[in-house]
Amino acid sequence: MSKEIVVVKDLKKWFDTDEGIVRAVDDISFTINEGETFGLVGESGSGKSTTAYTLMGIYTPTAGEISYKGMDISMGIKQRPLSLKKEMQMVFQDPGSSLNPKRSIEQIIELPLQVHGIAKDERRKRVIELLQMVELPEDYLDRQPTKIGGGEKQMVAIARALATNPTFVTLDEPTSALDVSMQAKIINKLIEFQETLDLSYLFITHNLSLMRNVATRVGIMYLGKLCEVAPTGTFFSKPLHPYTKMLLSSIPVITREEEAVKPDKVVSMGEIPSPVNVPSGCYFHPRCNECTERCKREDPPMVEVEPGHFVKCHTLSE
Amino acid sequence: MNTELMKERWRRNWYKFSRNPLSILGLAVVLAIILIAIFADFFAPYPEHAFVFVDFKNAKRPPCWQYLCGTDMAGRDILSRIFFGFRYSLVMAVSVLSVATPPGVLLGLVAGYMRDTWVDIAIMRVADVFLSVPSMVLALAVCSMLEPTLYNAMLAVTVMWWPWYTRLVYGAASSIKNEYFVQAAEVTGASTFHILFGEIFPNCLSTIFTKMTLDVGWVILIGSTLSFVGLGAQPPTPDLGTMVSDGSKYIPAQWWISLFPALFIVVIILGFNLLGDGVRDMLAGD
Numbered sequence: 001m002s003k004e005i006v007v008v009k010d011l012k013k014w015f016d017t018d019e020g021i022v023r024a025v026d027d028i029s030f031t032i033n034e035g036e037t038f039g040l041v042g043e044s045g046s047g048k049s050t051t052a053y054t055l056m057g058i059y060t061p062t063a064g065e066i067s068y069k070g071m072d073i074s075m076g077i078k079q080r081p082l083s084l085k086k087e088m089q090m091v092f093q094d095p096g097s098s099l100n101p102k103r104s105i106e107q108i109i110e111l112p113l114q115v116h117g118i119a120k121d122e123r124r125k126r127v128i129e130l131l132q133m134v135e136l137p138e139d140y141l142d143r144q145p146t147k148i149g150g151g152e153k154q155m156v157a158i159a160r161a162l163a164t165n166p167t168f169v170t171l172d173e174p175t176s177a178l179d180v181s182m183q184a185k186i187i188n189k190l191i192e193f194q195e196t197l198d199l200s201y202l203f204i205t206h207n208l209s210l211m212r213n214v215a216t217r218v219g220i221m222y223l224g225k226l227c228e229v230a231p232t233g234t235f236f237s238k239p240l241h242p243y244t245k246m247l248l249s250s251i252p253v254i255t256r257e258e259e260a261v262k263p264d265k266v267v268s269m270g271e272i273p274s275p276v277n278v279p280s281g282c283y284f285h286p287r288c289n290e291c292t293e294r295c296k297r298e299d300p301p302m303v304e305v306e307p308g309h310f311v312k313c314h315t316l317s318e
Numbered sequence: 319m320n321t322e323l324m325k326e327r328w329r330r331n332w333y334k335f336s337r338n339p340l341s342i343l344g345l346a347v348v349l350a351i352i353l354i355a356i357f358a359d360f361f362a363p364y365p366e367h368a369f370v371f372v373d374f375k376n377a378k379r380p381p382c383w384q385y386l387c388g389t390d391m392a393g394r395d396i397l398s399r400i401f402f403g404f405r406y407s408l409v410m411a412v413s414v415l416s417v418a419t420p421p422g423v424l425l426g427l428v429a430g431y432m433r434d435t436w437v438d439i440a441i442m443r444v445a446d447v448f449l450s451v452p453s454m455v456l457a458l459a460v461c462s463m464l465e466p467t468l469y470n471a472m473l474a475v476t477v478m479w480w481p482w483y484t485r486l487v488y489g490a491a492s493s494i495k496n497e498y499f500v501q502a503a504e505v506t507g508a509s510t511f512h513i514l515f516g517e518i519f520p521n522c523l524s525t526i527f528t529k530m531t532l533d534v535g536w537v538i539l540i541g542s543t544l545s546f547v548g549l550g551a552q553p554p555t556p557d558l559g560t561m562v563s564d565g566s567k568y569i570p571a572q573w574w575i576s577l578f579p580a581l582f583i584v585v586i587i588l589g590f591n592l593l594g595d596g597v598r599d600m601l602a603g604d
Contacts (some may be wrong), residue, residue: 058501077504085507098498102520111516112506142323160502 006032011064013054020276025051027222037201039215047224050085089161093173095153099145106201107140112163130159151182223283240311242288335599341596345587357403358552364400388574402556410541411534418476430491444479453478471550490522512548524601532594535587
């Protein structure tokens, strides 16, 4: 059993808006082990990015606990110690907006080093080293981010995240804004860095095929709640939650072999409801084809059906 | 930054600026006014006419070859006085904007970054109070409380000018604050000072510059208005507003005494507005 690096317990993040309270993240618990990639999937609006932002401290949790290596970090970014920010880093979804267009690539990658008190001449050496790691030419130092391609921007963002030798990196849809050829390159680099630099990842995406290739364990979110958490192999071969089955059966496939491993076709119904006005009982019941009377009344608990495989559904607790 | 990239950037900026011929016209007018203001002694046909000078023999002469814009009631050459007037107008604009902009921008940055906290509310409500009083009324109030001099007029305009920059930068900062690069800086532990001045401020610069260029004309107009009603520069200072006011008693018979200074106020404002439009085009989408 590997050591836990991040533990999230009963985490809630609600937003008070004009339309009412948005339950973006509602009572979720999961752990991330050292050296693994924990994948979070879900439709848009399911709360996976909010989970990442709350974990990183950009949002202050409404309730619940987050701990990192046993240290309580359930607070906003401003209250967290500086030493922690050296260890926890993040790569954002849109590389176009994650690099300041008014600063040079060197200034951008240098910032974390500057903040954590590295001397000037050493910073430059480290920036060049980082550029080599992400396979960008040295003369990019003086360039503005507006003058380089989307994939290259994301490489710069990764270099910035790795600058302080972190142990944990949150990747919020790192490839969704890029074209396919770039996606493969970025993913390969990320996997390579994980092995050579001993990193743990929280990997967020809505791309299930990608998840299958990178994640060690996968959690699936629906309306701010985790429905199912399982090791990647089990998750794709033996999904138990009706929502997981629905999503997996909706992946388009080309070959017959792929078709064979897919779960039976489940017709997907409806769309994700508004997180302001959540359904009663199990949040998923209006779209579920195994829905019973009980589902409409009671919210099911999360149960461990086999070691490491958690499911939140009434069909399994009976 | 290497020189090659620098040159490239200038070329591109000039291209964007010069696409509109009116921008070039504005630039030419502004450059001419600045040159004339600096070397007024050299350009003015009768530099000695600028302040106290009396020549009743040539008083109220209509425009002719000797006096291109005519002479006023004391026989002073109006064109010479206009050239010296540029000096006061520009000094007014530059000092008002250089005093009003920094605090205005700073408050806007802080309020925008701390959006929805008590800091934001405190700063923006104070700015709103200033903005809700018509600017002219506010300037008149300040001027009439103090002695009517050019410096007090500048002070009055400064007091009413900073909230515009606060509001402008507030809008920009509170949207830039949500960009991922600001969040990346927060995640890595950068100081609030760095986030304000290293990340947000550089992205507000083009908006600030554009507004400053456009504002030069308006500050001059307000300054001239204060002088016109007697609360700004006092005679014999060759201020354009004062000159219009002095000559207004002789309208319509001696129309040139008021008309030419007024016309040049229009030219200055037009020049800076055209230039401001060009600057906006140049910095847009950069």
